[in-house]
Amino acid sequence: MRMTVIGTGYLGATHAVAMAELGHEVLGVDVDQAKIDLLSAGQVPFHEPGLSELLGKHVATGAVRFTTSYEEAGAFGDVHFIGVGTPQKRNGHAADMTYVDSAVEQISRAATHDCVIAGKSTVPVGSAARLQELALTSAPSGTRVSLVWNPEFLREGHAVEDTLRPDRMVLGLEYDDAGRPTSAAQAAEAVLREVYAHQLEAGIPFIVTDYATAELVKVAANSFLAIKISFINALSEITETVGGDIRTLADAIGLDERIGRKFLNAGVGFGGGCLPKDIRALRARASELGLDQSLRFLAEVDDINLRRREYTVQLAVQECGGSLHGTQIAVLGAAFKPESDDVRDSPALDIAARLHSMGADVRLYDPQANANAAQRYPRLDYVASLDAAVTGAQVTLLLTEWREFRDMDPRHVASLVGTPTIIDGRNVLDPAAWQDAGWRYLALGRRH
Ligand SMILES: NC(=O)c1ccc[n+]([C@@H]2O[C@H](COP(=O)([O-])OP(=O)(O)OC[C@H]3O[C@@H](n4cnc5c(N)ncnc54)[C@H](O)[C@@H]3O)[C@@H](O)[C@H]2O)c1
Incomplete structure (x- = not known):
């Protein structure tokens, strides 16, 4: 499948390379030109065991490429993973959602065809519903952008292994008022099942739920630790x-x-x-x-x-x-x-x-x-x-x-x-x- 990973930091760079390892065609997107240049040259901008070998392998075949262009990303991807940062706000304890909002808005605006946005960043509960609205209002008319939330549980130091063989995967979908996934959400789930076909075949638990639960699973797990x-x-x-x-x-x-x-x-x-x-x-x-x-x-x-x-x-x-x-x-x-x-x-x-x-x-x-x-x-x-x-x-x-x-x-x-x-x-x-x-x-x- 053709997919993009937006934000190529610890999470995103690993995810991009892991998706290439699973056989997908991947375009990594970041606003940091220096990071994109390094990754394009096959160099990981941070220390993560095993990542550099895999990056080198997939940059060489062209399975993973990197860009700063949302236009290129919007034309390329059928699935767009969002892995930008959600740091603590400077003036408070809440998460700063500026980067996620900007990434969702920009990729939706640049989408040239129907696509799925899969959020991986750790976000406050309630964000996915808001971001689905943002995606719909930003996308060109006639283009359907469905948003799912797919929180990431990787541990730095074990990121490659955790991405390829996670202990569980969680997918949050948009539900209707009757408490069931909307038809667009069901179609998006089918796309994500194709993305993760290898993991699903390997029997890795795949928990499909509503937006709020998926968002909360991640912060609940970290709070418990x-x-x-x-x-x-x-x-x-x-x-x-x-x-x-x-x-x-x-x-x-x-x-x-x-x-x-x-x-x-x-x-x-x-x-x-x-x-x-x-x-x-x-x-x-x-x-x-x-x-x-x-x-x-x-x-x-x-x-x-x-x-x-x-x-x-x-x-x-x-x-x-x-x-x-x-x-x-x-x-x-x-x-x-x-x-x-x-x-x-x-x-x-x-x-x-x-x-x-x-x-x-x-x-x-x-x-x-x-x-x-x-x-x-x-x-x-x-x-x-x-x-x-x-x-x-x-x-x-x-x-x-x-x-x-x-x-x-x-x-x-x-x-x-x-x-x-x-x-x-x-x-x-x-x-x-x-x-x-x-x-x-x-x-x-x-x-x-
Ligand atoms: N690092 C981890 O171990 C880990 C594990 C699970 C979840 N997460 C979550 O993943 C998210 C990313 O974390 P990280 O550690 O990879 O952060 P990071 O700071 O290493 O990477 C974020 C990247 O996003 C880029 N970026 C910012 N705005 C952008 C935009 N508008 N478009 C494109 N790129 C943009 C930045 O330049 C940076 O390269 C956070 O929400 C974090 O909580 C991180």
């Missing part, structure tokens, strides 16, 4: 005071299959371009709907998460004798999670910046995210290796759990630092091994 992380981090605050082992606690409750062990790792908390803004946007939307109380607890989830950053900073201050002025601090990690170079709302980078603002000389090393981090906080000292970051350091903080950091040899690192004090912000090191190598080992969720 955020709740799990903040739950264990709230318990960290208790074990930091009374003692106890937060990792054993997580293991023990995680063995209950109703709870599960995933997303129960105590540490500096969640970040990235999704979880923080999605829980805030969901609360903001509930508030707009007059349902403030329903999701008020998400404010607490957010607060617990942000408190972990402050606590980590205070731990470093305490280890430096009450002041960071003139101290040398090694920060390991800037990305919000390993296998990604994404530093949006990253706890690691936020903590590094706060340490710097309090007078510390911060040497930061991330295996992939140094360049992105330097764009955001140019004044930190970014170094090209783990050894360079830790040499002479008074305190070392592990803030993103890259394998390179999890596998560090405590004796080797001890031979480089000024003072062997480590704050394990992700609870991934073996405390005994580090203590045996002469380290003062501190971690979130431990009493010190």
